[in-house]
Amino acid sequence: MFELLKVKGTIDFLKHAKVVSLLSIVLVVASLVSLGVRGINWGLDFTGGYVIEVNYGKAVSPADLRRAVEGQDIEGAVVQQFGSARDLIVRIPPKAGEGNELVTKVEAAAKGLGNGAEIKRVEFVGPQVGKELAEQGGLAVLVALICILAYVAARFEWRLALGAVIALAHDVIVTLGVFSLLQMEFDLTVLAALLAVVGYSLNDTIVVFDRVRENFRKMRKGSPEHVVNTSVTQTMSRTIITTGTTLAVVVALFLLGGTMIHGFATALLLGIGVGTYSSIYVASYASIRLGLTREHMLPVQVEKEGADQDPLIP
Numbered sequence: 001m002f003e004l005l006k007v008k009g010t011i012d013f014l015k016h017a018k019v020v021s022l023l024s025i026v027l028v029v030a031s032l033v034s035l036g037v038r039g040i041n042w043g044l045d046f047t048g049g050y051v052i053e054v055n056y057g058k059a060v061s062p063a064d065l066r067r068a069v070e071g072q073d074i075e076g077a078v079v080q081q082f083g084s085a086r087d088l089i090v091r092i093p094p095k096a097g098e099g100n101e102l103v104t105k106v107e108a109a110a111k112g113l114g115n116g117a118e119i120k121r122v123e124f125v126g127p128q129v130g131k132e133l134a135e136q137g138g139l140a141v142l143v144a145l146i147c148i149l150a151y152v153a154a155r156f157e158w159r160l161a162l163g164a165v166i167a168l169a170h171d172v173i174v175t176l177g178v179f180s181l182l183q184m185e186f187d188l189t190v191l192a193a194l195l196a197v198v199g200y201s202l203n204d205t206i207v208v209f210d211r212v213r214e215n216f217r218k219m220r221k222g223s224p225e226h227v228v229n230t231s232v233t234q235t236m237s238r239t240i241i242t243t244g245t246t247l248a249v250v251v252a253l254f255l256l257g258g259t260m261i262h263g264f265a266t267a268l269l270l271g272i273g274v275g276t277y278s279s280i281y282v283a284s285y286a287s288i289r290l291g292l293t294r295e296h297m298l299p300v301q302v303e304k305e306g307a308d309q310d311p312l313i314p
Contacts, residue, residue, distance in 0.1 A: 011233045013280050014225045014288075020281040024170055031177020038180050043187030043263075044078075044091045044125060046134040051123040052090040052106050057116035059085035068109035074102065078185070080260050087120075089260075094124075137191045141172060144198055156209055163287035164205045167278040171201050175270045179263075189264040197271025200246070204239060205279045211235050212284070216294045224292055228284045243276050 044051065054065070065088055066079040078091040090106050103122055110117035145165055152161035172194055179186055211231040219227055250272065254265035 010226070010230045011236070013229050013232050014285060017281055017285040020277070021285055024174075024278070024282055027174050027177070028170055031173045031180070034177050034180040035173075038183065040176065040180055040186045041183045042134065043185045043190075044093065045188045046131070046137075046186070047093065048125045049094050050090075050092045050102055051121070051125070052092070052103060052119060053082060053121035054088045054090060054106070054110045055118045055120045056086045056088070056110075056113075060088065060113055060115055062088055064113055065090070065110060068112050069106060072105040072109045074105055074109075082260065133188070137188075140191075141194060141198070144195065145169065148198070148202055152206070152209070155206075156213060157292070159287045159290040159292045160209050160212075160283075162290060163283040163285075164202065164209070166286045167205060167275075167283035168198050168201055170278050170282050171197055171271055171275045174274050175267055178270055179267070184266065185263055187263060189261060190267045193264045193267035193271065196268065197275060200272060201275030201279065204242070204275060205283045207235055207238065208232060208279055208284060224288050224294070227294075228288065232280050232284070239276065239279075243272065246272060 062079040062081055066077060069077045069079065069090060069092075074092060076093045080089050080091070081087065082089040092102055092106075103119065107117070107119050110119070145168055148168065149161050149165045152164050175194060175197065178184075179190065184190075208231055211234055212228055215227045215231050215234075216224075219230070222230075247269070250265055250268045253261060254269060257265055
């Protein structure tokens, strides 16, 4: 198998595990405090509001249309490109006014920029629907973590399963904390990114855990810390290649994808970055702190029926 880095010996990753774990605890606590104090800047998908699609004959800057809409005494409007530079989406919170009045004002603002403006679509998302989406989104993340706990416990060992879930919860909480601190809009695309981060981080953790289990059975000597260090060193080339190629795509989305998927790309960038180190310094180290030993990873010896019977007795 191709290896990007060929390392002789074993890198002592867990040498700094206590310091990094302390940093992770600080990040999680800070994220929870930010979520409790500042909350999340919910998008219109969750709060409800009006969505108005405007089509132009020529490309128009979203900033120009935003200023024109604000000039119509409409507060809180968000203008984004939709598909092409000639199609723009105007998102308006429900507190800004009534539907017919808003559509009239947005149409006046759009036509004030010229270029053959035309209202193509008007949609309204009720607050009740937005509340249900928020509850179902949180439930989806919770169910995903529970299913992952059950799978890893059955596939490996419950200490590894608990370590994996702790790492995944760490990734989700820190990502949400950054969105809360910066008051970035949280919509359905960001929720999709969070679920993608859970799957990505789990995949990286499972690869490390599989090598940990294999090395526990091969290496008769050495502490659990040494086995984990060896396993992480052996999978490091794979981690660098996978993370590097994924980040290249996500960075391209972040820089060139436009405002419609800016939150999605930001959540992926944060989640992948945090998830890469959490697979080592959170999942593996937490499993060791929970008392993981070689005996837990050895296969159970099943005695054959009648093995203890005297062979001379029929």
